[in-house]
Amino acid sequence: MLRLNLWFVALCALMISGGIASAADPLETTVQGKLTTGVNAIGAETTGTTIEGKGFTWELDFGKNDALAKAAEKLNGQQVVVSGKLNKVPGVEIKERLIFTVKTLKAAATKVELEAYGMKGDTKIEFASEGERTIVDIHCASGIDRCGLKRTGATWPKDVVVRLHLKGLEMFLVAADKNTIECAVPSSGAPNSTCQLMSGKRVGEITAASPYFAQVRLVAAGDKKPKIPLEGGYFEVPLPAQLLADNAKNEIMLQWVDFYRR
CATH class of the missing domain: 2.40.50 (OB fold (Dihydrolipoamide Acetyltransferase, E2P))
Known part of the structure; x- marks a missing residue:
């Protein structure tokens, strides 16, 4: 500048x-x-x-x-x-x-007002901006870990997208204050994701009609058709804006498990 x-x-x-x-x-x-x-x-x-x-x-x-x-x-x-x-x-x-x-x-590159903490040594997390989207890029060699995600600004970024560089997605969990969502992609058959919402003691599967729904997208390396195990690509999960808006705290917890973890 x-x-x-x-x-x-x-x-x-x-x-x-x-x-x-x-x-x-x-x-x-x-x-x-x-x-x-x-x-x-x-x-x-x-x-x-x-x-x-x-x-x-x-x-x-x-x-x-x-x-x-x-x-x-x-x-x-x-x-x-x-x-x-x-x-x-x-x-x-x-x-x-x-x-x-x-x-x-x-x-133009914008300052990313997010910080990650609490992950293991083999987990690497990087942040980037793509227009109005804030990208949380996660590489995890072991395939299983968790981390905290803390905002350093007054509000959460408008669009937060998590990219998990894993071979399979047995479970991806986002805990935000009183609400938690859990996403998964089956290891066989059609790679269609599911999403559950846990609010208090209530647990239930949700669809795209819910403001808490997160659609997992599989992105393969190059122009290949994505399939499980996902080689060289990533699972892209947009964090629901409603989940972040309802969060009274300035941090959320992420947890993930790869089918093919070591």
């Missing part, structure tokens, strides 16, 4: 001195800001997409790159990082337009 701020100061100096003279004299750089699509302007004098940072708003131009344009639609309203070339071109309604020709576009 410091590098971007220093770059912005330099850019301002260039603009004041006329350093960005024309489309023939572009400035190549990388910058972070909020992306907005569907922008309208008088006389339709706009590319329709902008990036807005501290003290600047530029139009974004994707040229004929449909993949970048589609990615921008998905990232609308989010913080992004773009690389490319900034051009100053003459306008009609606006005397001069700053248009950024985009080479690459990706969601």
Whole structure:
């Protein structure tokens, strides 16, 4: 972020001195800001997409790159990082337009306000952000362990997704205050997951109609069709937002068991 701020100061100096003279004299750089699509302007004098940072708003131009344009639609309203070339071109309604020709576009990394604790030495847990999703990536060589997951921010992230790099999922349990859910995927037959809710002394299987339901997704390595035992892939479990919202504490407990544990 410091590098971007220093770059912005330099850019301002260039603009004041006329350093960005024309489309023939572009400035190549990388910058972070909020992306907005569907922008309208008088006389339709706009590319329709902008990036807005501290003290600047530029139009974004994707040229004929449909993949970048589609990615921008998905990232609308989010913080992004773009690389490319900034051009100053003459306008009609606006005397001069700053248009950024985009080479690459990706969601900006955000700080993950989660911590893991209490796991064994062979369990490795990493955190990452994918847009608005917070990923909890769990590797467990022994196939059986538990851990605590503590939030360090004022609230839980909007979407928390756990990825369990296991061969089988005999059981995955999430305990959040008074409510606990338990998911499983059978080791034979169709890999359809089941989900149970334990609230107080009540235990019952739940379906997608319940706000506490978690659908387990099997992701195989490469483009292979997922099957048990899952080699090189992972089980992806989105934590139900209702489960986290009902949690009066700032932590939850996770526990997992692999059919093929050592």
